[in-house]
Amino acid sequence: MLSLDNVTVTYDKETEPALSNLTLTIKEGEFVCVLGRSGAGKSTFIRTINGLQTLTRGAVHVSGKEVCQLSEKETRNLRTGMGMIFQxxxxxxxxxxxxxxxxxxxxxxxxxxxxxxxxxxxxxxxxxxxxxxxxxxxxxxxxxxxxxxxxxxxxxxxxxxxxxPYLLLGDEPVASLDPSTSDSIFRLIRTLHEQRNLTTIINVHDVDLAKKYASRILALKKGELIFDGHPSELTDKVYGLIYEEEALDQRAL
Amino acid sequence: MVWFRKRLIVYVLFIAIAIWFSAVTAEFSFVSLFRLENTWDFIQRNFWPLRWELVPYLLQQSLITLSVAFLGTLVALCLALPISFLAASNTSVSKAGYYAVRSSLSLVRSVPEIVFGLIFVVSLGLGPFAALLAIFLHNVGVLGKLISELIEAAESGPQEAMKSVGSSRRIGQIFSIIPQIWPNVLSHYFYRFEVAIRTSLVLGMIGGGGLGQSLMNYYNSLAYEAMATAISIIMILVIVVDVIGGIVRKRVI
Structure with missing residues (x-):
């Protein structure tokens, strides 16, 4: 229902792209969690889906329509079908x-x-x-x-x-909540997802929450997709890769 | 002296020169300042006793002043609200539209009320309506500018949320911005209302009716006790409006 083809987003005045050559498809009924450090491109990714973010290159297709080619009215129409929650x-x-x-x-x-x-x-x-x-x-x-x-x-x-909505997007919806509240919010989203087979894509910091609730995990690093798979495939090695530099930074301190 | 930088000396020097220049231009003199006993003497000798029998008449006149100030500023607020959306950089129609509306607002604002008043008194005749129009015009300019600055400073998050539900641009802006800025809009409004009361007094002096006109008449006919009575009523009026404004603001917040 949703596909990204070589999506690249570069913000003005920045040389490093926020998203680079992202290609993936998301099928109906998936519960996708997107992992990554701050600045890895998670928000940018979510926002390309409902057209809040314009692309530098590439295309996003939702239900066969190319998001960035839509007129203002069509974009509004598209968004009515996508619920979005924010940090x-x-x-x-x-x-x-x-x-x-x-x-x-x-x-x-x-x-x-x-x-x-x-x-x-x-x-x-x-x-x-x-x-x-x-x-x-x-x-x-x-x-x-x-x-x-x-x-x-x-x-x-x-x-x-x-x-x-037929699609629920979440941009770090639990990043400013305490752990037990975060869990109950995720449980609620999971319930709504199961009742309606609602396709769900959520950015999250917390790896444990992603592993517990998602049916598929994506991981971004510096705008590139470095992991795409079932939660059980997310090994410590992959985990290390996602947060690598953070560990290094902390050691440097 | 960690708080002070060397540049500060230059600023202080500049300000000192400006103060000295202004004092000379304004013919400031300490000698006259200490001869304020003349003023005090004048007040003491002429402002007492108050002419209580004039109070009912003056209250009636103050109603005119109040109506002019209230209606002038309220209608100005109603017009300034939509205009301010066109005059704010984040909600304007286009860059050109933004500059056009902005500069027309400053143009209207640059004309003091008394100039508008003098024109309208000639073109529309003596009376409160001339004062009302003068206050209305000036306040469209002032409130339009102030509110547009509130709009520019409004948090953009809720606007994004409204976009995400697929609402139209304008509806989204109205709902995401006005509730945010409303208490500040009211506080600006009440301040302008208070200023307008004083302005309508000045406009009364050039023929705009109300308390100002009575005040000027008493002054011209050397009826200083009557003038003092009018001044007392003005003071009470301004204080009452200030208190009411405070109450309304507290209730709104």
Whole structure:
């Protein structure tokens, strides 16, 4: 359903590409975790999929369409089918939990409906349903600023689910959460993934989380794909390769 | 002296020269400063007793002043909000549009209210409406600039989240930016409202009606006790508006 062909991204003023010649395919129903050090290109990779990041070379195809060739309207259409969650949640402040979840529908509605908050009864029911799913039903009318980090990420997930996505993207969704909250967030994502055969691609720092939940692991280093395989194939040797320099740096200190 | 760099001496020298130059130009004199007893004497001899029987009339006049300031700034805010999106580098239509809107805002701002007032008093006749228009025009320029700077400083994360759900550019910007900057918008608004009260007094002096006009009339007819009464009412008015602004801001945050 998703393929990258020789994707290269070089940011302005930088000589080293953030992603170089990345070629891979992801099939429907996979749960992919992307490992790598900070700056390895994980975020850039995720963002090429929904067109938030433009490519320097190469092409990304999603369901047969080339992402970078789409018009603005087509890009919007593409994004409505892709839920995305972020490290810093990126919720809308001053709005309630439920209002935030409803913004997940923005891509499917007319401008005046969004502006005035005209949501159908069905959509409101759906928002309640997803809040229930993520365990925040009793927080529906609370303002999002007053939630804890883990709860905010649950709102982010409910917002993404509100899009009824066929693809869920996560850009370091647990990087600012404590270990046990991270695990429960991953468990939630895994459940949603299993219920709907939802294709999921998530960046993560924590190798153990990736091994525990993913059905396939990718590892990036300096923009290059250095590992692609089943979690069980991720040996200590590969692990060492991904984080090699970090170890060296620490020794140097 | 770790906090101080050598360059500082140059700055201090420059500022000292500027102070000296300004003092000479403004005919600053310590002798007159210590002869302020004249001013005090004038106040003591003429400002008392207050003319209490004028209070009902002056309150009526202050209502005009208040209305001019309130309506002028509120309508200005309503117009400045959409304009400020066009005048912010991250939400403008194009680079050219950004510069065009920015420079028209500075152009409007560069004309002091009293100049607008003098023009409108001639073209529209004496009365509060001329003052209202003058305040409105100037504040579109001021609020447009201030709010556009808030927009530029707004966190870009929520904007990215709105893009990711597939919302249109404008809807995404409205929802991700306005809730973020709203408390600061209100605080700018209340400050401009307070300034507008004082401005509308000055505009009253050139024929814009309200308390300012009464103040000028009393001054011209040497009715200093009546003038003192008007001044007291102005002080109370400004303090009350300040307190109300504080309460509203606290509730919003």
């Amino acid at each position: 810093h949640f990126y919720l809308i402040p001053r709005l309630s939990v439920k209002q935030n979840v409803l913004t997940g529908r923005f891509g499917k509605k007319k401008a005046y409906q969004n502006l005035l908050g005209l949501f159908s009864e069905e959509e409101i029911k759906q928002a309640d349903y997803y809040l229930q799913e993520v365990g925040l039903a009793s927080f529906a009318n609370r303002r999002v600023e007053h939630l804890s980090g883990g709860q905010k990420q649950r709102v982010g997930i409910a917002r993404a689910m509100m899009q009824e």
